[in-house]
Amino acid sequence: MTIPAGAGTTFPAGTRYADYANSHNYVTSTRKMYIDNQAWNAADPTLSGPWDGLVGEYGVTWGHHFQGYTTEQLLTLPRVTTETGWDSMSSIGGERTQGTILVNTYLAQFKRGWRYTFIYQLRDGEGGSDNLGLFNSNSTPKLAATYIHNLTSILADQTPVASPGILNYSIIDEPATVHDLLIQKSSGTFELVVWDENVRGQDNVVVNLGRTYATVNVYDVTVGASPIQTLANVGSVTLNMNDHALIIEIIK
Numbered sequence: 001m002t003i004p005a006g007a008g009t010t011f012p013a014g015t016r017y018a019d020y021a022n023s024h025n026y027v028t029s030t031r032k033m034y035i036d037n038q039a040w041n042a043a044d045p046t047l048s049g050p051w052d053g054l055v056g057e058y059g060v061t062w063g064h065h066f067q068g069y070t071t072e073q074l075l076t077l078p079r080v081t082t083e084t085g086w087d088s089m090s091s092i093g094g095e096r097t098q099g100t101i102l103v104n105t106y107l108a109q110f111k112r113g114w115r116y117t118f119i120y121q122l123r124d125g126e127g128g129s130d131n132l133g134l135f136n137s138n139s140t141p142k143l144a145a146t147y148i149h150n151l152t153s154i155l156a157d158q159t160p161v162a163s164p165g166i167l168n169y170s171i172i173d174e175p176a177t178v179h180d181l182l183i184q185k186s187s188g189t190f191e192l193v194v195w196d197e198n199v200r201g202q203d204n205v206v207v208n209l210g211r212t213y214a215t216v217n218v219y220d221v222t223v224g225a226s227p228i229q230t231l232a233n234v235g236s237v238t239l240n241m242n243d244h245a246l247i248i249e250i251i252k
Contacts, residue, residue, distance in 0.1 A: 001078060007066045020115060021058050024083040025051040027105045034092040036177050037197045039104035042084070043112040045074045054079060081109060085120040088142055089131035096222075099143035100244040102134075103151055103221055104195055107245060111181050143222075147244075153225040154247055155193075159186035167192065167250065168210030175203045178241065188252040195245035207237045207248060217249040 001021060005013040027042045029050040041047055048055040054077060058068045069077055084105060088098040102119060109117040124133035134145040141149075167182055167190045174180075177198040183191045196203050209216070212235040217227035222244050231237065237248050 004067070004069055004073070007068065009066055019078060021054055021077050021079040023053055023057055023079060023081050025053040025081055026084050026120075027051075027101060028086050028091050032091060034097060034101075034199055036199055038199070039101055039108040040112075040177075040179060040197055042105070043108040043114065045077065045079065045112065046071045076113075079114055080116040080118075081114055082116075082118050083120045084109075084117065085132045086144075087131050088133075088144070095143040097243075099145075099147040100222065102144050103147050103245050104197055104243075106148070106151070107181055107193060107195055108179065111179060147221050150219075150221045150223075150225045151245065151247075154219050154221070154249075155183060155191055157185040157187075161186055165190075165252075170208045170210075172206045172208065174205065178203055178205055190250040190252070192248040192250065193245055194239060194241070194248065196241035196243060198241070199243050201242065203241045205239050205241060207239060209235050209237065209248075209250060211235055213250050213252070215251040217251070219247040219249065221245045221247070 001016065001018045003009055003011055003013050003015045003017060007013065025042050027039050029042065031050045041049060042051045045054045047053060054074050056062055058077065059074060060068055086098040086101050088095045106117055119134065121132050123135045123139060124131050124137040134148065135141050161184055164184045165188065169192060171178065171180060178194065178196050181193045183193065185191065194207065212233055214233060216231040216234050216237060218229040218237065220228050239246055
């Protein structure tokens with residue numbers, strides 16, 4: 001990261017000052033709301049919303065309002081989130097919403113180009129000072145810890161893929177609240193994560209896989225790390241979705 005031309009700073013334009021832009025774009029937002037595309041919007045590097053995002057920190061600096069990066073530059077700016085989270089008590093929806101939205105946050109952040117995302121925090125504060133933890137103050141897991149564990153267990157793979165393959169999938173008439181992320185394991189298996197951020201309704205979507213596959217598993221991160229459905233010789237999968245992530249596993 002370098003100081004852009006026209007910023008009016010003491011150091012000259014072109015001075016390198018950091019490897020990443022660092023943001024605390026809390027998904028809960030300053031308004032304590034829970035709306036469609038909550039995680040997706042909080043991860044938008046160009047959206048000026050109720051999040052401590054890139055626009056308010058690096059588009060125009062918050063302290064003295066120096067001119068920063070353009071909208072086009074923000075899209076490719078190297079960036080990390082060192083704090084985001086959701087309170088399971090005072091925020092809307094309780095433990096279940098905390099769990100679903102934090103999974104959605106990890107997925108949206110990765111899809112939209114954030115290099116690292118840190119959740120605040122691992123465990124609730126002592127004495128009930130806050131309830132942002134993935135675990136209670138006595139270290140027992142909340143639903144958020146369980147849902148994230150399910151996600152990482154399903155997607156786990158320790159071997160990098162040198163030459164990723166191609167899955168010619170498509171989602172017919174994909175709703176605005178539905179998002180997708182394709183990952184391939186070293187075994188060749190594709191993991192297609194499809195998540196919905198429709199917080200009050202339901203979306204029924206059809207995922208076309210491009211051709212017929214002998215075995216396709218479907219997972220629900222809110223249910224567990226084992227398939228909820230196994231399909232044989234299918235070229236498409238129908239998903240009934242609302243506010244959380246499902247994973248289609250295509251075994252080659």
